[in-house]
Amino acid sequence: MSSSHHPIRSWPSQERPRERLRTLGARALSVRELLAILVGSGQSGSTALDVAEGVLAEGRGSLRRLSSFSAASLESVPGVGRATAARIVAAVELGRRAAVDRPTVEDKIRGAKDVFRRMGPGLRDLDREEFHVLLLTSQHRVIREVLITRGILDASLIHPREVFKPAISESAAAVILLHNHPSGDPTPSAEDHAVTRQLAEAGRTIGIPVLDHVIVGDDGFTSMSELGVLG
Numbered sequence: 001m002s003s004s005h006h007p008i009r010s011w012p013s014q015e016r017p018r019e020r021l022r023t024l025g026a027r028a029l030s031v032r033e034l035l036a037i038l039v040g041s042g043q044s045g046s047t048a049l050d051v052a053e054g055v056l057a058e059g060r061g062s063l064r065r066l067s068s069f070s071a072a073s074l075e076s077v078p079g080v081g082r083a084t085a086a087r088i089v090a091a092v093e094l095g096r097r098a099a100v101d102r103p104t105v106e107d108k109i110r111g112a113k114d115v116f117r118r119m120g121p122g123l124r125d126l127d128r129e130e131f132h133v134l135l136l137t138s139q140h141r142v143i144r145e146v147l148i149t150r151g152i153l154d155a156s157l158i159h160p161r162e163v164f165k166p167a168i169s170e171s172a173a174a175v176i177l178l179h180n181h182p183s184g185d186p187t188p189s190a191e192d193h194a195v196t197r198q199l200a201e202a203g204r205t206i207g208i209p210v211l212d213h214v215i216v217g218d219d220g221f222t223s224m225s226e227l228g229v230l231g
Contacts, residue, residue, distance in 0.1 A: 017029060017033040017034075017036045017037050017048075017049070018037055020033065021033075021034075021037065031056065031063055032049060032052045032053060032056060033049070033052070035052035035055055035056065035088065036048040036049045036051070036052040038052075038084065038087045038088050038091055039051045039052055039055075039079070039080070039084050039088075040084065040087075046078075046079060050079070051077070051078070051079035051080060051084075054077045054078055054079060054080070055074065055077050055080060055088065058073075058074070058076075058077050063092075064124075064125050065125065066088075066092065067092045067095075067096060067125045068125045068126055068127050069089070070089065071085040071086050071088075071089045072085070074088055074089065096121050096122055097122075107141050107142045108139065108140055108141050108142075109134065109136060109140045109141070109142060109176065109211075110140070111212075111223075112212055112214050112221060112223035112225070112226065115134065115176055115178055115212065115214045115221070116214060116216060116220075116221040118134075118142075119132065119134075119145070119178055119214075119216065120216050120221065123178070123179075123180035123216045124180060124184075124216050124217065124218055124219075125218075126180055126182060127182055128150065128151055128182055129149075129150070129151060129179055129180055129181070129182060130147060130149070130150050130179060130180055131147075131148045131149045131150075131158060131177070131178075131179040132145055132146060132147055132148060132177075132178050132179065133145075133146045133148055133163055133166070133167070133175050133176070133177055133178075134146075134175060134176040134178070135166060135167050135170050135172035135175055136172055136173060136174045136175060136176065136211070137172070137173055138173040138174075140174070140211075143170050143172055144166070144170060146166045148162050148163055149162075158195055158198075158199070160198070160199055160202035160203075163175065163177070163199055163202070164202065164203070164206055164208060167208050168206075168208070172208060173208070174208060174209050174210070174211050175203065175208060175209075175210055175211070176210070176211050176212050176213070176214065177195075177196070177199060177210060177212070177213040177214070178213065178214040178215070178216060179192075179215060179216070180215070180216040180217075181215060181216070181217055183217075184217050184218035184219075185217055185218075186215040186216060186217030186220055186221050186222040187215075187222060188215055188222055188224060188227070188229075192213070192215060192224070193224075193229055195213070196210075196213040196224045196229050196230065197229065197230075197231070199213075200213075200229075200230045200231060201231075210230060211225065211230075212224060212225035212226075212230070213225070213229070213230070
């Protein structure tokens with residue numbers, strides 16, 4: 001590919017990222033080239049590919065790490081303004097949603113693997129914990145996903161009322177709890193065990209059972225049900 005020290009518009013057309021995308025398709029392009037298309041143009045002395053390289057460096061070369069960045073944090077990269085940062089964050093979010101998009105027939109939850117397949121791509125790269133609840137029908141189809149808390153998981157902050165209020169209003173037959181570990185390690189902590197036992201007991205009391213509590217990590221998950229924690 002031509003030197004990035006020269007403006008991309010001066011390169012042979014077959015080497016320009018946009019032209020390569022048109023002729024070869026998006027799959028043929030590197031992450032750097034795809035980011036350069038989002039960047040659009042560089043600044044004095046640099047090209048869109050140079051700016052894209054800076055964006056990748058900010059994410060330490062990891063697209064998954066980059067996906068956890070906010071638009072504001074990307075604006076610290078030289079050559080990335082508010083509009084460019086917004087485009088990158090929006091593109092990454094579209095990719096994340098595409099990863100979890102599936103036909104309605106697959107909305108039935110058969111086990112922890114289905115939970116991870118559905119929710120993992122959106123949770124595993126976050127830099128802080130999020131605690132969610134899946135509301136289920138009697139056939140274990142998902143009615144709705146509910147975000148309960150965002151931040152450090154604390155049993156004192158996750159009140160059964162906040163978990164089961166939407167379940168009651170939606171006439172859910174059961175719920176599944178889940179949250180992520182920003183460390184990437186899905187091994188449950190003592191607090192995870194406490195939250196699971198507390199909410200499982202509350203579910204038994206009101207007649208809406210907690211089927212599982214799934215902890216999401218980088219490339220895997222832990223099922224508290226499989227560990228026998230729910231009782």
